[in-house]
Amino acid sequence: xxxxxxxxxxxxxxxxxxxxxxxxxxxxxxxxxxxxxxxxxxxxxxxxxxxxxxxxxxxxxxxxxxxxxxxxxxxxxxxxxxxxxxxxxxxxxxxxxxxxxxxxxxxxxxxxxxxxxxxxxxxxxxxxxxxxxxxxxxxxxxxxxxxxxxxxxxxxxxxxxxxxxxxxxxxxxxxxxxxxxxxxxxxxxxxxxxxxxxxxxxxxxxxxxx
Numbered sequence: 001x002x003x004x005x006x007x008x009x010x011x012x013x014x015x016x017x018x019x020x021x022x023x024x025x026x027x028x029x030x031x032x033x034x035x036x037x038x039x040x041x042x043x044x045x046x047x048x049x050x051x052x053x054x055x056x057x058x059x060x061x062x063x064x065x066x067x068x069x070x071x072x073x074x075x076x077x078x079x080x081x082x083x084x085x086x087x088x089x090x091x092x093x094x095x096x097x098x099x100x101x102x103x104x105x106x107x108x109x110x111x112x113x114x115x116x117x118x119x120x121x122x123x124x125x126x127x128x129x130x131x132x133x134x135x136x137x138x139x140x141x142x143x144x145x146x147x148x149x150x151x152x153x154x155x156x157x158x159x160x161x162x163x164x165x166x167x168x169x170x171x172x173x174x175x176x177x178x179x180x181x182x183x184x185x186x187x188x189x190x191x192x193x194x195x196x197x198x199x200x201x202x203x204x205x206x207x208x209x210x
Contacts, residue, residue: 004201008127011197012078013085015124020089022117026178027052027090028097029110033172036157036164036179037134043167053091057083060133067136070144078130086132110174118182122189126197154179 026034027042034042037059044055060083068074100106125131131139134156141152157179165171 018120024093025113032174036161039164039169043169053087057087076130118185126193
């Protein structure tokens with residue numbers, strides 16, 4: 001049991017670290033535009049100060065409270081950690097990574113960032129410790145409105161990106177690329193991550209873990 005818990009938490013925390021790195025890399029290539037939620041966080045940062053990661057934590061907290069009030073139950077601890085650690089890690093990587101002034105540099109870091117982010121999502125989701133605040137909101141709306149996940153996700157990201165753009169956040173072709181491709185990449189990275197996790201904990205039956 002300890003071995004299972006160790007690897008589940010290692011994948012969860014390591015995955016959040018990787019996701020944060022990928023997000024920060026796309027932010028460094030923001031001339032192309034960035035992910036819809038990051039557009040909002042950058043817009044809030046430019047308008048009101050604080051940091052990009054701090055706004056990620058604040059919006060995540062608001063979403064958690066709102067969904068908890070509707071569902072009348074508190075989310076798993078993984079959801080709270082997702083909210084907190086993503087914001088902290090993003091600020092750390094935004095500070096550590098250099099700025100890229102050339103278009104080629106920004107395109108390169110942006111593309112690499114998408115790949116890194118996709119693998120991070122696959123790794124942190126694989127142990128099933130808790131969905132992020134934004135994923136929880138999406139699932140809640142799917143349940144309440146009876147609309148497909150794909151349509152709800154698109155609607156949320158369009159609204160969020162629009163709000164971020166009105167605040168001055170960087171919207172561009174990269175925003176569309178992230179919205180369209182991340183899900184496609186995670187379709188492959190999640191099974192790979194789960195297969196590796198199951199191999200490490202020595203479980204043959206996926207139902208034992210998930």
